[in-house]
Amino acid sequence: MAGELLLEVENLAVSFRSRGAVADAVSDVSFRLHQGETLAMVGESGSGKSVTSLALMRLLPDAPQCQVRGSVKLRDKTGSGMLDVLALPEPQMQAVRGNNIAMVFQEPMTSLNPVKTIGAQITETIRLHRPMLARAAEDEAVRLLDLVGIPAPRQRLTAYPHQLSGGMRQRAMIAMALSCEPSVLIADEPTTALDVTIQAQILDLLKRLQEQTGMAVIFITHNLGVVAEIADRVMVMYSGRVVEQADVVPLFQQPLMPYTRGLLRSVPRLDLAGRRAGALYAIPGNVPDPRRPPPGCAFHPRCDSFADGRCNVEAPRLDSTADGRQVRCLRWPEFVA
């Protein structure tokens, strides 16, 4: 890992409480993120990816309804120390949000305020963290819109979100997120709602911007095909837990956890498209309800390597392998052999 450590998450756990029931949406998530690095967070819908990222931003609901435990340390943009994000008072946290760590959301259609112009929404962010005159902020917004590849950026300042296409809106969202040069950018399924061709463009844009700024990116997706494009390292999540973590190449070459294997098999592959169009593999069953997780390995009801009497009894820990990978599976040593 090239750059300095920017983000350190340890034993992050999030639980929601509603009507007496407690849902452990995220538990025991730990990872580190360095400058210039892209970490992909992968998993099916409901596996806790968004909750994890919202916890990093401290954007989850307040205490009685939602509880966040563990520790999140973020490098201070100005000083050299690490900020204890979860302990930061709200006013200080507001100075961190959008400034040190920014976020791009899944739905470009609904994530921008429909009654405010693109320009107003971007300059608002700029002026929130970088005191400057309105005119200067406008020029800066034009520069940013240009940077994210929006044509005729100055005219776009007065456009309303609905006047832009989905792809353009997502670019505007990215421009807004980048406006204060955050050291960490979280992109929560930024391309899921877009057409395939637009998806590719946005991915290219993110890659280019990352090279230019050196920021670290947490890229959330449920599509491993996208991961191969963009990530350095992959963190696979299942039922709120990290189940495998590895660099992108080894993970694709030899997935250790049966869930990762299943995900890989469900990636549409261009080289097979001609022969087996439409016959895409899907992991049978569904993500468990976090209020009633299955005993033992959370994946056992759907696992093709399930060992009765073991997998449904003993909860696997997150093991570290000799080559620096992490995997949460009782049988992984057998798969290496």
Next chain:
Amino acid sequence: MSSSIFDSSPGDSNPGGDFAAREAAIALPPRNTALRRFCRHRLAMAGAIIIAILVLGSYLGPYLIPYDDTFIDIMQRFAPPFSGAHILGTDELGRDMLARLMMGGRISLAVGFTAMVISMGIGILVGAIAGYYGGIVGAALMRFVDAVLCFPSIFLLLALAALIEPGVASITLLIAATAWMDVARIVEGQIRGLRERDFAVAAEALGASDLRIVFRELVPNAVAPIVVAATLNVAKAILLESYVSYLGYGIQPPTPSWGNMLNNAQIYLTSAPWLAILPGLFITLAVTSFNFLGDGLRDALDPRMENH
């Protein structure tokens, strides 16, 4: 960005009747939590109990008290409440207030209930025909509904009441005539939605006649919103009765109703305020109870019912 209550609004020119807005405000979609549901449930229960007490009191009460509502006792005029033999005092003719409130309650509740039944009948019929047939017939009927809703119901009610000989039956009919439109809309919407479902198609295939399909298959499915609308409609009818009677064009004295008891109470506001306060209190109590009951029923019958 629109919630269910607004879904129909921006794209829909339909104005509401003057009580429609009240009702729509009552009928906001529920946002459920355990506490809220419990609270609604309790308020609805309280509403039901109060309604039961008011009905029983109005119908049985007069047999239990020693005064007749029509007995004039000039020596006992303006006896204040809680001070003598007349528990709730007497009016300007020395008539017992409690007895009058009970007899007035009979009329007001009966008019409210009957008007509800009639207006539901009209509303369901019009809505069902419009919803089932759709097309030009449906559009014409619903535009008629819209047009009637353009007249504030009190204006319409008074204008019509001025044209007829006022009596309990005719006033009840007129109230029903100005209160059926919202029901028609609800039923039309429900049935238009249900019409597309396959069981209606199946019934059609079996050769059932049009009307049989509407009333045997479709209407029962719209029963939850209809029951809720019916409950709220009683509240509306009681209010309307009180308005016209207060203004002098509703139930005519000496027959007491909660509304007409207020008719000339304003004159005695300084000397005998209970004449004004008591009947209004009962109207408010009854209307609030029906509204809370309707609200609770909506929650109980279908927690996901958000189409109003």
Next chain:
Amino acid sequence: MAPYLIRRFGQAVLLLLVVSMIGFAILHLAPGGPMAQYAIGSNMSQEDLDRIAQQLGLDRPLPVQYAEWLWRMLGGDWGTSFRDGQPVLHVIGSHLGATLQLMLTATLLAIFLGCWIGILGAIRRYSVFDYLATIGAMVALSIPTFWFGLVTIFVFSVELGWLPAGNRETVGDGSLLDMLHHLIAPAMVLALVETAIWSRFMRSSMLDVVNQDYIRTARAKGLPRFKVLTRHALRNALLPMITVAGLQMPTLLGGALVTETVFTWPGMGRLFLDSISYRDYPVVMGILMFSAAMVLIGNLLADMLYAVADPRIRLG
């Protein structure tokens, strides 16, 4: 925006046509129909009446009569009052100001209070305040307006002596302060139901907006909660309230009628009641049609305002 407004306008015209048909039907239901004026003051013989009926064209087919009646209405000829022989529109016009003043004051009061209560209820959802506001709104919606008026007079005029018990001004005074003094109680009474309606809709609208993605985006920028509320949530939450405002006309008019009666306020509602008691059918019919037109115009205005306020329609 133009096609949208043209369509709304077309719908309004169509509705007005149906409204006028209903009005015409009621007119012919009146005892003596359009002839009532002559039938009531009857020192005329049957022959005279027949002759007048013929002159008025009442022997012609109903559709022809309707078309002619509508044409006269559109031309501003709404007939003359039986009571004082004045043109109906003139009579209505001379009472309209008082009604509009009352309705406008009550509406402003209700919007201010209702929005405030609704917003507070939404951001403190399920708090004690929220429960009280919800229950309070339900009760307010159940109180007969005229009775609330009587109670208000009893408390503020009879008991406390703070406010006048009725009328628009003290005879012989007529200063602005005096008029405002008279306005307080009726405006408050008329505003009660409206406040309840506004608070309910505002709460619901605010709750809706608060859960939108763009609110999360605004928070993710680092905006403090309060600014998220004022800069991002409020404008969006207020938008649908324009439509709500447009739908208030019937409630307001109905409420104004009884409020004016209780407070002897010289507006259109009282005129309507007086006209009914004098059997002044042209004025009764006129006000009925006029109020329906106001309802329609209220809706149309709200649609137009909405189109201006919402960029998605304005530019869409």
